[in-house]
Amino acid sequence: xxxxxxxxxxxxxxxxxxxxxxxxxxxxxxxxxxxxxxxxxxxxxxxxxxxxxxxxxxxxxxxxxxxxxxxxxxxxxxxxxxxxxxxxxxxxxxxxxxxxxxxxxxxxxxxxxxxxxxxxxxxxxxxxxxxxxxxxxxxxxxxxxxxxxxxxxxxxxxxxxxxxxxxxxxxxxxxxxxxxxxxxxxxxxxxxxxxxxxxxxxxxxxxxxxxxxxxxxxxxxxxxxxxxxxxxxxxxxxxxxxxxxxxxxxxxxxxxxxx
Amino acid sequence: xxxxxxxxxxxxxxxxxxxxxxxxxxxxxxxxxxxxxxxxxxxxxxxxxxxxxxxxxxxxxxxxxxxxxxxxxxxxxxxxxxxxxxxxxxxxxxxxxxxxxxxxxxxxxxxxxxxxxxxxxxxxxxxxxxxxxxxxxxxxxxxxxxxxxxxxxxxxxxxxxxxxxxxxxxxxxxxxxxxxxxxxxxxxxxxxxxxxxxxxxxxxxxxxxxxxxxxxxxxxxxxxxxxxxxxxxxxxxxxxxxxxxxxxxxxxxxxxxxxxxxxxxxxxxxxxxxxxxxxxxxxxxxxxxxxxxxxxxxxxxxxxxxxxxxxxxxxxxxxxxxxxxxxxxxxxxxxxxxxxxxxxxxxxxxxxxxxxxxxxxxxxxxxxxxxxxxxxxxxxxxxxxxxxxxxxxxxxxxxxxxxxxxxxxxxxxxxxxxxxxxxxxxxxxxxxxxxxxxxxxxxxxxxxxxxxxxxxxxxxxxxxxxxxxxxxxxxxxxxxxxxxxxxxxxxxxxxxxxxxxxxxxxxxxxxxxxxxxxxxxxxxxxxxxxxxxxxxxxxxxxxxxxxxxxxxxxxxxxxxxxxxxxxxxxxxxxxxxxxxxxxxxxxxxxxxxxxxxx
Numbered sequence: 040x041x042x043x044x045x046x047x048x049x050x051x052x053x054x055x056x057x058x059x060x061x062x063x064x065x066x067x068x069x070x071x072x073x074x075x076x077x078x079x080x081x082x083x084x085x086x087x088x089x090x091x092x093x094x095x096x097x098x099x100x101x102x103x104x105x106x107x108x109x110x111x112x113x114x115x116x117x118x119x120x121x122x123x124x125x126x127x128x129x130x131x132x133x134x135x136x137x138x139x140x141x142x143x144x145x146x147x148x149x150x151x152x153x154x155x156x157x158x159x160x161x162x163x164x165x166x167x168x169x170x171x172x173x174x175x176x177x178x179x180x181x182x183x184x185x186x187x188x189x190x191x192x193x194x195x196x197x198x199x200x201x202x203x204x205x206x207x208x209x210x211x212x213x214x215x216x217x218x219x220x221x222x223x224x225x226x227x228x229x230x231x232x233x234x235x236x237x238x239x240x241x242x243x244x245x246x247x248x249x250x251x252x253x254x255x256x257x258x259x260x261x262x263x264x265x266x267x268x269x270x271x272x273x274x275x276x277x278x279x280x281x282x283x284x285x286x287x288x289x290x291x292x293x294x295x296x297x298x
Numbered sequence: 299x300x301x302x303x304x305x306x307x308x309x310x311x312x313x314x315x316x317x318x319x320x321x322x323x324x325x326x327x328x329x330x331x332x333x334x335x336x337x338x339x340x341x342x343x344x345x346x347x348x349x350x351x352x353x354x355x356x357x358x359x360x361x362x363x364x365x366x367x368x369x370x371x372x373x374x375x376x377x378x379x380x381x382x383x384x385x386x387x388x389x390x391x392x393x394x395x396x397x398x399x400x401x402x403x404x405x406x407x408x409x410x411x412x413x414x415x416x417x418x419x420x421x422x423x424x425x426x427x428x429x430x431x432x433x434x435x436x437x438x439x440x441x442x443x444x445x446x447x448x449x450x451x452x453x454x455x456x457x458x459x460x461x462x463x464x465x466x467x468x469x470x471x472x473x474x475x476x477x478x479x480x481x482x483x484x485x486x487x488x489x490x491x492x493x494x495x496x497x498x499x500x501x502x503x504x505x506x507x508x509x510x511x512x513x514x515x516x517x518x519x520x521x522x523x524x525x526x527x528x529x530x531x532x533x534x535x536x537x538x539x540x541x542x543x544x545x546x547x548x549x550x551x552x553x554x555x556x557x558x559x560x561x562x563x564x565x566x567x568x569x570x571x572x573x574x575x576x577x578x579x580x581x582x583x584x585x586x587x588x589x590x591x592x593x594x595x596x597x598x599x600x601x602x603x604x605x606x607x608x609x610x611x612x613x614x615x616x617x618x619x620x621x622x623x624x625x626x627x628x629x630x631x632x633x634x635x636x637x638x639x640x641x642x643x644x645x646x647x648x649x650x651x652x653x654x655x656x657x658x659x660x661x662x663x664x665x666x667x668x669x670x671x672x673x674x675x676x677x678x679x680x681x682x683x684x685x686x687x688x689x690x691x692x693x694x695x696x697x698x699x700x701x702x703x704x705x706x707x708x709x710x711x712x713x714x715x716x717x718x719x720x721x722x723x724x725x726x727x728x729x730x731x732x733x734x735x736x737x738x739x740x741x742x743x744x745x746x747x748x749x750x751x752x753x754x755x756x757x758x759x760x761x762x763x764x765x766x767x768x769x770x771x772x773x774x775x776x777x778x779x780x781x782x783x784x785x786x787x788x789x790x791x792x793x794x795x796x797x798x799x800x801x802x803x804x805x806x807x808x809x810x811x812x813x814x815x816x817x818x819x820x821x822x823x824x825x826x827x828x829x830x831x832x833x834x835x836x837x838x839x840x841x842x843x844x845x846x847x848x849x850x851x852x853x854x855x856x857x858x859x860x861x862x863x864x865x866x867x868x869x870x871x872x873x874x875x876x877x878x879x880x881x882x883x884x885x886x887x888x889x890x891x892x893x894x895x896x
Contacts, residue, residue, distance in 0.1 A: 071444065082568045083500055084335045086349035087556060090573055094555070100336040136570035155570065187322050187445055187478070203322065205445040206479065239446065241473040241488040242498045250477075250484045250504070264331045266484050266502035279571065 065146035066164035071184055071204030072238045074149070078139040078247050078269035079277065085265075089136055092119065093222040101224050107258030114223025124283035127156030128176040128217035130226045133234070133249045133267045138278055141247075149182060149207075156283035162209050174228055178214035182207060185235065206250075207236040219253065219263065227257030245271035322445055324392040324476060327513055328483050328505035330411065332387070339385050342462045345547035347563035348556060350464050355596055356494035357562040359867035361547060362841065363463020366537035369527035372804060372833040375519035375813045379457030380436045381466045381489045383413025384503045391513035392476075406440065406447070410513030414812055418449050425452050428602050429613055429623055429825045432456075432468050433814055449474040452602075456834045459489065459499060464563070467493035467871055468781075468831070469601055481507040492599045493870045496565040520811035534801045536840040540848055541862070544586040551586075558584040590863040596870040601782075601825075610648065610655040615826055616818045617770025618745055620659060625652050626675035630774035630820045632767060634745025637665040638687070641765045641774040641820075643679030652679060653686060663687045666744060668751065669707035669731060670776025670822065671759045672714035672724070673788065680705055681728035702728075706742070708753045709734035710761030710790070752806075754778060754799035758822075760790025762799060766806055774820045775803055779832055781824025784865070784872045785839060786879045787887035793843050794891070800836035804829060838868055846888050856889050 082089050088099065098111050127135060137155025144150040149162040162182040185205035211232040219226050235250040246268055253263040332339060338346070347360055367373055378386045390410035395417075397404050408416040414435040425437055436454040440447050451472040458465055470491035477484045483505040490498040528535070539546065551558055559582040560567050575581045610624040622629040625644025629652065632639040638660060644652055656664070664687025669677045687703030712734030717723035723730075735751065740763075742749040747769035754762045758777040765774040777786055778799035785796040807817035807829035819827040845864040854862070865873060865881055873881035 080570060081500060082570070083349040083351070084338075084502070086560075086568070087337075087554060090348075090560070090567075090576060091556070100333050102333065136573060138570065185445075185479070203445055206477070208479075235477075235479045235484075237446075237477060237484075239443075239448075239475050239486060241475070241486075241500075242490050244498070246486075246500070248475075248477075248484065248486055248502060250479055250482065250502075252482070264333050264482065264504045264506070266334070266486070266504055268486065268500050268502055277571065279574075 066182070066184065067143050067146040069184060070207075072207065074207055074236050074238060074247060075141045075143065076245075077272040077275055077278075078141065079272050080133075080136050080138070081268060081270050082136050083268075085134070088220055089134055092116070093220060095222055097222060098220070098224045101219055102259050102261045102263055103224065104258060104260040107225055107255075107260075110225045110258065111223050116222070119221070122218065122221070122223070124156060124158070124176050124217070126218040126221040127153075127158050127283045128214055128226070129160065129178050129180065129211045130214065130217060130230055130232050130251075130253045130255075131219050132156065132158055132160070132177070133251060134220075134265060137281075138272070138275075139247075139269060140275060140278075154278050154280045157280050158283070162207070174213050174215045176215055176217060178211045178232075180209050180211040182209045184208070205235075205237075209234045209236065225258050226253060226255045229257060230255040247271070322442075322447075322478050324406065324447060324478060324483070325394055327389050327391050327508050327511035329389050329508035329511055330384075330387065331504045331506055333504070334502075335385070338460055339387060342460050343550040343554075344462050345550035345561055346462060346554065346556070347460070347464050348561055349568055350459055350563035351496045351499050351565035351568055352464060352494060352563040353496045353596075354590075354594075355867040355870055356465055357564070358541075358590075359465045359494065360463040361544075361562075362538045362541070362867070363465075364537035364539055365462075366528060367837070370535075370537070371524050371526075372813070372829065374524050374527065375521075375809075375811065376830065377414050377434050377519075377812045378412040379434050379466070380413055380416065380451060380454055381457050381459060381470060381472060381487075382461065383411050383435075384485050384487060385501070386411035386413065388412060389508060389511040389513045390505065391511075408438075414814065418447075425450075427611060427613060429611060429621065431815075431818070431826045431828060432831065434812065434830075436472065445477055447474075447476040449476065455830055459501075465494050465867075466491045467599075468834075469493055469599055469871070483507070494867075518811055519813075521808060534797070534836075534840070536837045536844070538837075538841050538844070540845060541589075541864075542587045547586060557582050558586055590866045592861040592863070595875060596866070596873065598872075598874055599870050608648070610651045612655050612658065613826065615770075615820060616772050617767065618747065619767050619770045619772040619818075619820070621820055621826055622652060622655055624648070626678060627673070627777070627822050628774075628820055628824070629679075630765070630772070631656065631659060632745055632747075632749075632770070633660045633662065634747075636745045637662040639666045639668065639742075639744050639749075640664060640683065641668045642670055642676040642776070642822075643667055643683045645675045646678030646680075646682065649679050649682045652683065664703045665689050666704045666706060666742070668742075668749075668763070668765050668774075669705065669711055670765065670774065670778075671762045671788075672707070672711040673759070673777070674725070676776065676822065677707075677711075677715070677725065677729060680730075681726055685728060702732075704733065705729075705731045706733050706735065706740070706751070707731040708751075708761040708763050709736045710759070714759070714761060714789070752802060754802055755795060756790060756792045757795035757799040758786060758791050759788040762791075764799070764803060764806070771816065772818045772820060773803060773806055775799075775822060777822035779803060779819065779821045779827070779835060781821050781827060781831065781835070782872075783823070783874065783879055784842075784868075784881065784884040787884070787891065792891045793839070793888040794895070797836065797839055797843060800832060800839065803832050804836065807832065838872070842868070843888065843892070846885070847892050850889065850893055856886060859889055860885055 135155045140152045147164040151160040160177045162180045164182045185208040187203045187205050216228045231254045233252040237248045248268050250266045388411045393407040395405040403420050406418040416435040418438040418440040420440050432453045432455045436451040438449050438451040440449045456468045473488045475486040485503045487501050488498045613621045618632050618634050620631040630641035684703040689704045712731045715725040716730050738753045740751040750766040752764040809816040809829045813830050849859045
């Protein structure tokens with residue numbers, strides 16, 4: 040082996056070393072970021088459409104197609120109470136002002152509980168993400184830790200490693216049709232929701248951001264893209280459970296995930 | 299064999315470069331998506347501050363904002379300030395600046411969305427001194443954290459969060475987080491402004507990769523493009539709404555159904571528990587106009603100090619002119635072949651340090667000191683600094699230097715510091731101007747450039763001069779303009795005189811494109827500024843003058859005016875409850891002066 044070849048091998052090894060894929064780890068163990076904890080939405084955007092119930096026909100910012108506008112225009116505010124959990128499905132729940140508690144239900148399943156609407160989402164990694172028998176408000180969510188491939192120099196073949204650790208990516212399908220906003224702005228049951236959950240700290244505070252892409256061939260003319268932010272809270276002392284359907288029971292304490 | 303070694307080293311070098319580039323690539327054109335907050339990004343309504351964690355000072359300043367202000371000549375070319383720019387309706391572009399030799403990433407350029415081009419330095423450099431100028435784009439440094447470019451920005455001009463007057467101060471800073479998810483880009487922006495916000499404001503903006511776009515497609519705006527959009531209004535008019543004028547707010551409330559309390563914003567309105575309050579309107583304070591609570595104070599927010607207090611700091615300003623700060627009032631220094639010219643000499647307490655600082659700039663004698671006015675923090679160093687220098691010429695038969703530098707000021711300054719024989723003067727003889735010029739101006743030529751002195755009567759004092767270095771394109775303003783406090787109204791001064799002086803400065807300054815740079819301004823106290831900073835200050839002083847004038851017109855007493863707090867939204871930035879010049883003293887002086895003008 041010549042000097043050049045040896046140096047080349049050293050360089051390649053040095054390149055690869057920091058990016059070596061970890062041995063098979065459970066998703067919980069492999070988490071590059073910690074999304075667990077108590078979070079509160081801070082409504083600094085779309086305030087009028089999130090904190091208040093907008094008027095019928097006010098679908099500002101939502102890329103509805105003509106069919107979607109037609110459905111939205113037919114919404115009856117008098118029947119708001121009977122809308123139940125339509126505005127709390129996975130395509131909208133992150134935009135509903137409220138609090139989240141996120142924890143690991145198992146090594147491969149994250150659980151998100153909301154106080155607004157008292158919804159529970161299960162984000163399942165890998166093969167644990169089996170499709171439920173029927174469509175639900177929260178649908179079927181398949182999770183993975185996103186990694187950003189970073190080929191450079193000579194290109195993919197030599198440098199394709201596990202990439203840099205990224206966000207929590209979640210793709211949700213199998214949804215019941217619902218509302219993007221409480222004033223009847225619709226999404227259909229073929230909707231696919233892609234979300235990136237990420238973490239950051241600024242000015243001494245921890246934040247969770249959720250980048251959401253809603254694709255609905257029935258009512259949208261392009262992907263509906265929003266990003267929502269949540270501030271960390273120390274505990275559940277401000278938890279204010281409000282069911283979205285009259286008479287529905289709050290989540291029992293035993294159902295709450297471990298912190 | 300040699301060829302193989304060369305090839306191997308080449309390959310290894312490329313791989314090493316690959317490692318250096320291992321951050322996510324943000325390069326390219328990114329088109330904004332508008333699926334959030336659309337009404338806040340296009341024609342946002344006056345009175346709509348929903349979702350903004352404004353404090354009382356913030357929403358009061360917002361409510362006084364008149365859209366016509368944007369049409370004044372000094373504001374027509376203002377671009378989107380960085381605290382707002384990513385919300386603009388256009389594409390942004392990230393470009394890498396790579397060092398040609400090392401291959402290392404030096405910086406990102408961020409263009410677009412009607413903001414000014416920004417450089418995000420990635421080379422680990424420090425942020426500038428707190429005395430350095432502020433710009434619309436600020437000064438940004440970045441680092442990569444995991445999958446995110448984290449950008450820290452300081453030195454931002456007074457600006458806004460929304461284009462309806464929701465304000466940010468020049469003490470605001472930003473943290474930005476740029477994260478790429480496939481062909482999408484998330485920009486999470488925090489604005490921290492202790493002057494106008496109750497807590498840091500967070501906003502997320504979304505972009506999609508858009509290769510055919512062009513982030514620079516909208517052309518230019520500079521003095522040549524400015525037109526008379528407010529025909530018939532007197533020069534120096536500052537459009538604004540007086541307290542209690544609420545029609546512009548009422549219009550938004552009526553059309554949107556948003557309660558008045560919520561429309562004012564505030565941190566509490568951004569949390570879910572506020573929804574319970576919205577469901578019980580009796581709990582809301584929906585008065586359209588809330589009189590300021592008497593006695594409530596807004597403590598002064600201290601600007602960041604990046605260097606040791608008491609030390610002389612030297613900053614280049616422009617051309618041959620430098621700023622020396624830390625000796626009392628600011629000292630402007632002009633350096634050239636002829637020697638050193640000072641505008642003001644500080645308090646005199648740290649003359650040795652001033653001399654040492656001057657020696658770092660040039661090994662030349664002080665030839666002239668120009669005093670902007672007669673206060674000891676600006677001419678206390680005269681005696682010793684003048685004595686340490688010397689002047690030339692003077693019509694003597696030889697060209698030997700004459701001991702002592704010339705001291706030039708308006709005649710009123712000489713009158714203020716001198717005294718007839720036998721009487722006690724305000725300053726020792728050696729500190730007196732060697733020439734007190736009469737009238738309204740004086741011309742100098744020194745170090746290869748023309749220098750104009752303009753007297754502004756009855757402003758900060760009765761003897762103020764503006765000093766304009768024509769080639770360097772720098773004005774030293776004395777205390778007619780400061781960035782640290784409300785204007786001090788001294789002996790022989792007046793609020794209207796200060797405003798006239800500020801407008802005089804604006805007559806002289808000419809900004810470069812996008813209302814930035816161009817003529818630079820050295821204030822009597824505080825940081826280096828440009829025309830846009832003077833405009834903000836002029837507007838503030840004019841608005842306060844208009845309010846007090848209106849109150850006097852209504853027959854209000856001084857105590858009633860003080861209780862009405864006509865300065866309320868500016869107190870955290872410029873006010874003071876203690877010290878030699880308090881907010882109360884400022885209002886009293888303004889009231890007394892304006893009452894005499896009735």
